[in-house]
Amino acid sequence: MTAGPSPPRARSDLPGTDDLAHTPALRVESLTYRYPGAAVPALREVALEIAAGELVLLAGRSACGKTTLLRAACGLVPHFHGGELEGRIEVAGVDAIEAGPGALGAHVGHVAQDPETQVVSTTVAAELELPLELQGARPASRARAVEEVALALAIPHLLERAVDTLSGGELQRVALAAALVTRPGLVLLDEPTSQLDPVAGDELIWLLRRLNEEWGVTVLLAEHRLERCLAAADRVVAMDSGAIAFDGAPRAFLDWAGRSDPALETPAARMFSLAGLAPLPVGVRDARTQLGRVASGEGGRGPTVDRPQAPLARRQDPPALTPRHPPAATLGDLWVELGDGEEAREVIKGADLEIGAGERVALMGRNGAGKSTLLRLLAGLVESVKGRSTVPRGIALLSQNPGDFLVRERVGDELPGDEGMAALRVVGLEHTVDADPRDLSGGERQRLALAIALAGRMDGEQLPGLVALDEPTRGMDRACKDDLSELIDRLASRGAAVLVATHDVEFAASFAERVVLLGAGTVVADAPAPEVLSGGWYFATEVARVLDLAGVITPEQGAEVLGAGGGEGA
Amino acid sequence: MRSPFAYVPRRGPLQSASPGAAVLYLGALATVAFVFSNPLILLATGVAVTCAGLLAGARRAVRAGLRMALALAALIVAVNALIVSRGETVLARLGDWPLLGRVDVTAEALVEGLALGLRAAVVMVAFAVYSACVDPDRVLRALRPVAGRSALTASLVSRLVPVAAADAGRLRDAARLRGPGAAPVGRAPMARRLLAGSLDRAVDVAATLELRGYGHGGGRLRPERRGSRHDSRFRLVGAGLLALTLAAVLAGVGGFDAYPTVEIASDPATLAFAGLIALSGLAPRP
Numbered sequence: 001m002t003a004g005p006s007p008p009r010a011r012s013d014l015p016g017t018d019d020l021a022h023t024p025a026l027r028v029e030s031l032t033y034r035y036p037g038a039a040v041p042a043l044r045e046v047a048l049e050i051a052a053g054e055l056v057l058l059a060g061r062s063a064c065g066k067t068t069l070l071r072a073a074c075g076l077v078p079h080f081h082g083g084e085l086e087g088r089i090e091v092a093g094v095d096a097i098e099a100g101p102g103a104l105g106a107h108v109g110h111v112a113q114d115p116e117t118q119v120v121s122t123t124v125a126a127e128l129e130l131p132l133e134l135q136g137a138r139p140a141s142r143a144r145a146v147e148e149v150a151l152a153l154a155i156p157h158l159l160e161r162a163v164d165t166l167s168g169g170e171l172q173r174v175a176l177a178a179a180l181v182t183r184p185g186l187v188l189l190d191e192p193t194s195q196l197d198p199v200a201g202d203e204l205i206w207l208l209r210r211l212n213e214e215w216g217v218t219v220l221l222a223e224h225r226l227e228r229c230l231a232a233a234d235r236v237v238a239m240d241s242g243a244i245a246f247d248g249a250p251r252a253f254l255d256w257a258g259r260s261d262p263a264l265e266t267p268a269a270r271m272f273s274l275a276g277l278a279p280l281p282v283g284v285r286d287a288r289t290q291l292g293r294v295a296s297g298e299g300g301r302g303p304t305v306d307r308p309q310a311p312l313a314r315r316q317d318p319p320a321l322t323p324r325h326p327p328a329a330t331l332g333d334l335w336v337e338l339g340d341g342e343e344a345r346e347v348i349k350g351a352d353l354e355i356g357a358g359e360r361v362a363l364m365g366r367n368g369a370g371k372s373t374l375l376r377l378l379a380g381l382v383e384s385v386k387g388r389s390t391v392p393r394g395i396a397l398l399s400q401n402p403g404d405f406l407v408r409e410r411v412g413d414e415l416p417g418d419e420g421m422a423a424l425r426v427v428g429l430e431h432t433v434d435a436d437p438r439d440l441s442g443g444e445r446q447r448l449a450l451a452i453a454l455a456g457r458m459d460g461e462q463l464p465g466l467v468a469l470d471e472p473t474r475g476m477d478r479a480c481k482d483d484l485s486e487l488i489d490r491l492a493s494r495g496a497a498v499l500v501a502t503h504d505v506e507f508a509a510s511f512a513e514r515v516v517l518l519g520a521g522t523v524v525a526d527a528p529a530p531e532v533l534s535g536g537w538y539f540a541t542e543v544a545r546v547l548d549l550a551g552v553i554t555p556e557q558g559a560e561v562l563g564a565g566g567g568e569g570a
Numbered sequence: 571m572r573s574p575f576a577y578v579p580r581r582g583p584l585q586s587a588s589p590g591a592a593v594l595y596l597g598a599l600a601t602v603a604f605v606f607s608n609p610l611i612l613l614a615t616g617v618a619v620t621c622a623g624l625l626a627g628a629r630r631a632v633r634a635g636l637r638m639a640l641a642l643a644a645l646i647v648a649v650n651a652l653i654v655s656r657g658e659t660v661l662a663r664l665g666d667w668p669l670l671g672r673v674d675v676t677a678e679a680l681v682e683g684l685a686l687g688l689r690a691a692v693v694m695v696a697f698a699v700y701s702a703c704v705d706p707d708r709v710l711r712a713l714r715p716v717a718g719r720s721a722l723t724a725s726l727v728s729r730l731v732p733v734a735a736a737d738a739g740r741l742r743d744a745a746r747l748r749g750p751g752a753a754p755v756g757r758a759p760m761a762r763r764l765l766a767g768s769l770d771r772a773v774d775v776a777a778t779l780e781l782r783g784y785g786h787g788g789g790r791l792r793p794e795r796r797g798s799r800h801d802s803r804f805r806l807v808g809a810g811l812l813a814l815t816l817a818a819v820l821a822g823v824g825g826f827d828a829y830p831t832v833e834i835a836s837d838p839a840t841l842a843f844a845g846l847i848a849l850s851g852l853a854p855r856p
Binding site: 074075076079080100101102104105106109110112114116117118119120121122123126130131133134135160161162164178179182376379380381396397398399401403404405406407408413414415416417419420422423452453454455456457 | 579755778
């Protein structure tokens with residue numbers, strides 16, 4: 001794409017305007033890096049050049065080196081994290097290894113995964129002003145820069161708010177604003193949508209695209225949910241075991257992923273691939289356009305298909321929900337209020353819900369809709385002000401941060417004895433009994449925390465009536481999500497109802513038979529998953545958005561509808 | 571849930587006043603409490619800080635501050651009554667106690683404890699109002715030109731304290747959610763985990779500060795010159811309180827002796843002084 005005009009800069013240490021047009025925003029040469037004490041390097045012979053004005057998506061499985069590359073690009077590696085580094089990194093022509101993160105602050109902005117640890121001030125206005133203040137900017141220019149960045153990110157109404165009153169989405173925007181307020185040429189984002197609901201996540205991606213197009217900001221974005229951002233990217237860089245495995249255009253990336261690492265395929269691309277259609281689509285709009293062309297016989301290769309019509313959709317209509325007895329959890333006209341005094345607010349407003357034994361239910365809704373509160377209420381961590389809730393056969397709740405369950409340095413010390421081993425067997429971690437929980441992968445830590453919540457609650461083979469998981473897929477790649485789906489199936493097959501609060505529509509489509517959608521504390525939809533996840537704009541899977549057919553939500557279902565048979569493996 | 575003492579941005583005069591003016595006003599009230607032991611003056615100061623907090627919209631902070639302060643005051647009264655046996659009016663003879671020896675509860679010791687407790691309560695409520703109404707970022711910004719690194723360290727700590735409190739709450743919840751077959755979480759493992767988590771958080775926040783340019787040193791930090799139209803009001807009342815306090819001390823107003831018998835000055839000058847102190851609590855009215 002063509003870069004927009006860069007904002008005027010006053011810094012004398014920047015290259016001249018003529019040089020700027022030719023200086024890459026980021027140049028990495030033969031970069032190899034090993035964290036202190038690590039057995040293997042986190043980055044291996046990485047070579048990469050990103051031109052000014054590009055929006056580049058950094059893809060790859062968990063622990064493949066994405067975060068480390070971003071840290072190196074902003075100078076935190078090796079200056080802050082230590083370790084051994086070979087090779088060279090330049091940001092806007094400045095040697096990053098020599099300059100360090102402080103000096104690079106004028107050229108590069110960094111937004112990490114957890115916005116909670118990226119704010120250092122009490123109010124939003126002070127947070128945005130801090131970087132300018134540290135650079136010695138005058139009060140008048142600080143005020144203007146804060147105003148402009150707040151307008152650009154649509155957060156002027158937040159300026160006077162205290163940061164600890166912001167939602168996750170708001171906090172992420174503030175962190176992005178703080179990274180952009182000095183008008184850096186390059187902004188690095190490490191899974192910025194992992195804690196956001198689909199609405200806020202999509203908004204953030206399109207905001208980045210707008211900043212890229214209108215301000216000419218170069219963007220390097222690491223993400224797991226590729227279906228969200230592939231259409232906005234100019235280019236994709238995929239990493240594997242610390243090295244760059246692919247570097248090219250989004251469509252070529254999908255071809256490569258289909259051949260080399262199917263876990264990185266987007267749902268729409270997988271659907272096309274299963275249906276034998278080509279080229280693979282980089283987004284919903286692209287997929288719809290191609291299907292339109294194929295249906296009208298204008299082009300494309302693969303089988304000729306008709307654009308699916310309503311009769312096909314009716315074939316996919318899900319069965320109506322039939323309550324299963326005995327119920328694992330029941331809520332009746334439930335009201336929950338959090339906070340007190342002036343800050344008291346109703347979080348759950350008259351919720352009615354029944355979850356049957358063995359059901360797999362996804363609890364969805366935007367940030368702040370009341371999902372976590374509902375789970376905490378079922379687990380007895382908060383009380384209702386009105387209504388009733390019963391969990392007859394008990395509940396095991398895994399809260400949002402599995403690390404909160406891990407307080408010892410050996411798995412076997414967390415889960416001693418036969419009961420502990422039984423719990424480890426349920427989650428498939430019996431081989432890790434002597435490991436340090438901190439050495440486990442993110443997915444394994446999640447399963448260990450679940451085992452801790454389940455331990456001793458299995459009389460014979462009987463699990464608690466309800467197993468609840470709160471946002472279990474944050475930061476997980478698709479392979480980890482598939483493992484979690486299997487675990488959920490195993491728990492449900494043993495009679496436990498599984499209730500998962502999640503923002504991840506694709507994950508919900510993979511495991512849930514029913515979806516409960518919360519909106520501002522009330523149940524706004526409660527129906528079979530195919531019905532809910534194909535009936536909206538935001539809480540719909542990519543396949544559902546492409547095909548717009550009731551009940552068709554997964555790539556396999558989509559491929560079947562497209563007429564090429566969905567039975568092929570990936 | 572947020573701490574009741576956390577700063578809440580509002581549009582009230584006390585919140586929009588510059589840190590110097592707000593600190594002068596609330597500091598002057600705390601000074602009165604430190605200088606005088608007369609319960610009438612302490613009560614008037616307590617009325618003033620409570621009134622100031624309520625008018626500034628810091629009802630939660632005042633309520634929480636009063637709850638804590640009254641508990642502390644009651645403790646001080648009880649301890650003083652048991653430890654100090656001076657005074658002529660013996661209310662109860664409790665015999666010989668281990669370590670304390672002979673314990674006589676006197677009316678004078680109770681009144682002295684009450685005065686000490688009132689003083690502590692007034693200072694605590696004043697601090698609660700300060701904490702809820704004065705923007706810590708503006709205070710630290712005002713301090714940066716004179717102590718830049720200390721101010722930033724204070725920023726870091728002030729940010730990490732509520733985060734650590736939230737972490738502790740989550741860890742407690744997770745401990746309650748553990749199955750009966752998992753090893754129970756004692757205080758020591760919990761404290762170790764909280765400390766380790768806080769260190770991780772501190773590293774993340776420190777990395778953010780590095781990226782914002784802290785490690786680079788930056789340019790010369792420029793002091794904030796923005797003020798508020800309410801500054802003069804708080805400066806005037808704060809300076810007036812300090813001047814009045816000095817004059818009252820020099821004139822011997824507001825005397826108080828607990829021993830051998832309780833003598834609380836309640837002459838017209840003392841009552842007038844107490845009345846003015848109480849009226850100063852109206853300064854934050856919109």
